[in-house]
Amino acid sequence: MTPNEITIGADGFYHPASEEELIALVKKANQEGLLLRVRGSVHSVACAIYTDPCTEDENHVEKQTPPDTDNLNVMLDQYRTFRVVDQEQMLVEADAGINLGIDPSDPTHTSTLENSLLYQLWNDYGWTLSDLGGITHQTVSGFVSTGSSGGSLTYSINENLYAFRMIDGEGNVYEVSREDTSPDEFNAVALSMGLLGVISKITFKCIPTFNISGQEAITTYDEALVDLFGNGSAERPSFETFLTDVEYTRLVWWPQRGGERIIVWQCQRIAPQYGFRPVHYQEFGNYPEISEVAISIFYTIIGNLDDLSAAKPKLEESFDQLEGVLQLFLEKKEDLGEFGKIMADVLTKALEFGVDAAITLLIPLAPIIKALLPDIFPIVLGIFMPLDSTKKGMQKGEPQSFRDYGWHGLPMDGQASDTLVPTEFTEIWLPIGRTEEVMNILNNYFTEPKSKHEALRRTGTYAWELYGAGPTDIWMSPSYSNGNDEWKDGVFRIDPYWFAGNAGNPAEVFYPQLWDLLRQNNIPYRLHWGKYQPIVTEGDPDGWVAFFKSQYEKWDDFLAKRAEKDPNNIFLTDYWRNRFGLWDMPKPSPKS
Numbered sequence: 251m252t253p254n255e256i257t258i259g260a261d262g263f264y265h266p267a268s269e270e271e272l273i274a275l276v277k278k279a280n281q282e283g284l285l286l287r288v289r290g291s292v293h294s295v296a297c298a299i300y301t302d303p304c305t306e307d308e309n310h311v312e313k314q315t316p317p318d319t320d321n322l323n324v325m326l327d328q329y330r331t332f333r334v335v336d337q338e339q340m341l342v343e344a345d346a347g348i349n350l351g352i353d354p355s356d357p358t359h360t361s362t363l364e365n366s367l368l369y370q371l372w373n374d375y376g377w378t379l380s381d382l383g384g385i386t387h388q389t390v391s392g393f394v395s396t397g398s399s400g401g402s403l404t405y406s407i408n409e410n411l412y413a414f415r416m417i418d419g420e421g422n423v424y425e426v427s428r429e430d431t432s433p434d435e436f437n438a439v440a441l442s443m444g445l446l447g448v449i450s451k452i453t454f455k456c457i458p459t460f461n462i463s464g465q466e467a468i469t470t471y472d473e474a475l476v477d478l479f480g481n482g483s484a485e486r487p488s489f490e491t492f493l494t495d496v497e498y499t500r501l502v503w504w505p506q507r508g509g510e511r512i513i514v515w516q517c518q519r520i521a522p523q524y525g526f527r528p529v530h531y532q533e534f535g536n537y538p539e540i541s542e543v544a545i546s547i548f549y550t551i552i553g554n555l556d557d558l559s560a561a562k563p564k565l566e567e568s569f570d571q572l573e574g575v576l577q578l579f580l581e582k583k584e585d586l587g588e589f590g591k592i593m594a595d596v597l598t599k600a601l602e603f604g605v606d607a608a609i610t611l612l613i614p615l616a617p618i619i620k621a622l623l624p625d626i627f628p629i630v631l632g633i634f635m636p637l638d639s640t641k642k643g644m645q646k647g648e649p650q651s652f653r654d655y656g657w658h659g660l661p662m663d664g665q666a667s668d669t670l671v672p673t674e675f676t677e678i679w680l681p682i683g684r685t686e687e688v689m690n691i692l693n694n695y696f697t698e699p700k701s702k703h704e705a706l707r708r709t710g711t712y713a714w715e716l717y718g719a720g721p722t723d724i725w726m727s728p729s730y731s732n733g734n735d736e737w738k739d740g741v742f743r744i745d746p747y748w749f750a751g752n753a754g755n756p757a758e759v760f761y762p763q764l765w766d767l768l769r770q771n772n773i774p775y776r777l778h779w780g781k782y783q784p785i786v787t788e789g790d791p792d793g794w795v796a797f798f799k800s801q802y803e804k805w806d807d808f809l810a811k812r813a814e815k816d817p818n819n820i821f822l823t824d825y826w827r828n829r830f831g832l833w834d835m836p837k838p839s840p841k842s
């Protein structure tokens with residue numbers, strides 16, 4: 251196959267169907283002096299995925315279209331099968347484009363549950379992977395390329411990574427394996443952000459399938475199973491101990507003044523049994539059917555109070571369900587006071603006269619909503635995220651119990667819609683021994699302002715996910731440890747959510763406060779590679795490149811490997827130049 255035989259799709263992506271075609275594309279980029287990047291299911295920020303040009307305004311999660319460019323953006327929707335290569339060792343070689351589960355936003359509509367890796371492993375072989383993230387929409391190569399991880403210090407998908415088949419920047423295939431005499435190349439490649447070549451195939455060492463049994467409790471801080479800010483007691487473990495001891499867990503913290511609560515989700519493995527009947531975890535409290543639409547409308551309005559015309563598409567999109575949302579607001583009108591009345595009027599107007607009329611009604615009310623927000627937010631939270639002790643028919647503090655197949659139940663956010671409540675993130679990973687110190691830094695930061703508006707600005711209006719991950723020897727993993735350092739017992743992860751429909755770029759208007767707070771308090775930390783990172787410009791005026799370089803022992807080794815595997819810099823976009831301070835590297839040039 252010659253490079254010119256592969257044509258670009260109408261969607262702006264190249265869609266190779268074999269490794270041979272992938273190699274031809276890499277050769278084309280190298281020969282023509284173009285950038286090449288591969289997308290997975292685009293759950294990372296866009297600039298971490300696509301070729302240049304990618305601007306900060308376009309740097310969103312779930313951006314399905316590639317930039318308008320001659321550079322090569324590749325999608326692997328036609329390269330997603332797998333094969334068992336060693337039955338006894340449970341070794342499975344997966345093509346890079348296979349999704350872990352179904353990707354509901356796949357623009358080609360070819361991702362299904364049935365062609366996903368996890369489903370087939372479970373259904374056909376009784377095998378699975380050791381841990382999964384909160385969703386399984388991702389492709390295997392996208393998940394691994396950013397070092398994604400579930401909430402467990404006991405298990406990790408890293409233990410399933412066995413070998414990689416890569417295509418370097420000149421189109422040569424190379425392979426790395428756990429069995430190599432030196433572990434270096436494997437540990438460099440196993441998290442490489444697309445910078446050490448295109449992943450063609452990943453070999454996983456699977457484990458026998460397991461089921462899980464767990465519970466979730468929504469409580470006040472004092473009633474939580476975990477001592478969130480202290481060093482624990484006989485009755486309640488410290489947060490660090492809890493993260494270390496529980497097999498799988500994640501906490502969702504709502505720190506907003508007046509609404510303070512914590513959701514503790516936890517589970518452990520149980521053996522698969524004949525006749526097992528799952529009882530699925532229910533993510534959206536008292537109103538599962540309408541919650542997401544109502545939350546989506548609420549967030550869109552409060553996130554765009556300076557320009558409410560931005561709320562129009564969201565209201566239009568949810569028009570069919572507005573009646574249900576209106577009923578909910580009518581039911582809660584008393585609790586919500588003036589805001590309840592405003593919402594009921596606006597929704598009634600939308601239903602009677604259309605969305606434009608509703609927006610016209612809403613615009614002059616924006617200052618009132620702004621003024622009321624710190625008081626109404628806790629009430630809204632109480633409606634959608636009720637404390638267990640307030641739920642109908644529940645005993646005080648009675649948690650939700652669930653049991654499920656591991657591959658289906660571990661991704662606890664699988665029910666959340668990518669489109670109704672699109673969520674973006676930054677994610678801090680720090681040594682687990684700092685958990686108590688950092689929880690107190692954050693809590694003080696949230697509670698210290700006298701002004702309730704300032705307090706809400708600091709917490710934001712969305713949740714903070716808290717979880718952990720074990721240590722690893724994968725060089726660029728944010729939980730990398732050499733075994734003797736402060737990272738050796740694993741990491742505590744802080745993941746503040748950002749509603750993607752809010753006005754503004756969170757890397758400018760929300761996340762800097764957190765990044766700066768921890769840096770000022772001399773907390774060592776690293777950031778998830780697929781989520782928001784500080785905006786860096788040439789010359790590193792804010793010292794972010796220097797800061798992160800100081801956090802990664804293998805930073806220079808990784809960059810040396812990058813230069814060796816991609817001598818023409820065809821994978822090195824501006825975004826990645828900025829992350830690593832590689833401004834002096836030449837742009838790709840045509841090679842014969």
Ligand SMILES: Cc1cc2nc3c(=O)[nH]c(=O)nc-3n(C[C@H](O)[C@H](O)[C@H](O)COP(=O)(O)OP(=O)(O)OC[C@H]3O[C@@H](n4cnc5c(N)ncnc54)[C@H](O)[C@@H]3O)c2cc1C
Nearest residue numbers: 290291292293294383384388389392395398399444449780
């Ligand atoms: C709703 C949501 C929930 C999430 N939950 C979690 C979670 O629980 N835990 C967690 O750690 N993270 C989580 N993430 C982050 C997510 O796991 C990462 O962003 C992951 O990288 C996305 O995988 P993807 O298939 O979408 O890859 P993409 O985002 O499309 O790509 C990720 C990177 O991999 C590169 N890449 C992809 N394929 C190849 C290839 N074949 N060769 C070379 N490079 C390649 C891309 O260029 C890019 O740099 C979540 C994100 C969202 C939006």
